[in-house]
Amino acid sequence: MENYNFKKKLIILNKKNVALIGHMGSGKSILGQTIAKKLNINHIDTDLEISNFENSTINDIFLSKGESYFRDLESKIVTKSLDQNNIVLSLGGGSILNKQIRDKLKSNSITVFLDVNLNELNKRLTHSHKRPLLKNTNIFSKLKKLDTQRRKYYLKADIRIHNINSINESYLNFIEIFSKLNDKNNKN
Numbered sequence: 001m002e003n004y005n006f007k008k009k010l011i012i013l014n015k016k017n018v019a020l021i022g023h024m025g026s027g028k029s030i031l032g033q034t035i036a037k038k039l040n041i042n043h044i045d046t047d048l049e050i051s052n053f054e055n056s057t058i059n060d061i062f063l064s065k066g067e068s069y070f071r072d073l074e075s076k077i078v079t080k081s082l083d084q085n086n087i088v089l090s091l092g093g094g095s096i097l098n099k100q101i102r103d104k105l106k107s108n109s110i111t112v113f114l115d116v117n118l119n120e121l122n123k124r125l126t127h128s129h130k131r132p133l134l135k136n137t138n139i140f141s142k143l144k145k146l147d148t149q150r151r152k153y154y155l156k157a158d159i160r161i162h163n164i165n166s167i168n169e170s171y172l173n174f175i176e177i178f179s180k181l182n183d184k185n186n187k188n
């Protein structure tokens with residue numbers, strides 16, 4: 001797919017952008033970067049925006065200011081970012097818990113749920129030190145708990161991709177489904 005066709009498709013679908021959602025470790029950042037590079041469009045990683053805004057890591061924001069401070073900032077930064085046109089966004093895993101974000105996603109974005117099973121996520125996240133919610137806890141149990149709260153929202157996405165093989169495969173999968181979406185209310 002070319003840049004021109006991507007933009008044209010968004011106009012047909014009456015949407016501004018494409019937003020990747022899903023659990024921590026599901027590959028939202030890397031797939032977002034890949035889509036942006038291949039289609040020559042801009043990419044926003046909302047966690048990176050939050051980090052830059054605070055001049056701090058996500059870990060340190062949780063530690064020094066607390067999760068609710070982070071969630072408020074996330075709400076502001078994500079809803080603002082979702083107003084941009086013709087971009088791909090990688091959202092933090094918990095952003096869909098916020099009603100304002102969910103409403104904005106529904107009206108502005110083609111949402112893509114990167115679905116990865118919890119065993120695989122557990123493996124990928126075991127050595128991650130970037131996730132405050134996974135510190136000093138049993139990662140699998142925590143993921144299970146988060147999944148119970150979040151999966152119902154993830155499943156509302158327009159597109160669902162099992163991001164378990166190569167990123168290129170997931171990219172091609174995304175393009176195939178995205179190019180076949182044909183009206184604003186259509187679900188694949």
Ligand code: S3P
Pocket residue numbers: 022023024025028047058091092093094095130131132133
């Ligand atoms: C979170 C996911 C993280 C980050 C923060 C909280 C969550 O983003 O926003 O640590 O609640 O699932 P990633 O999904 O990019 O890891």
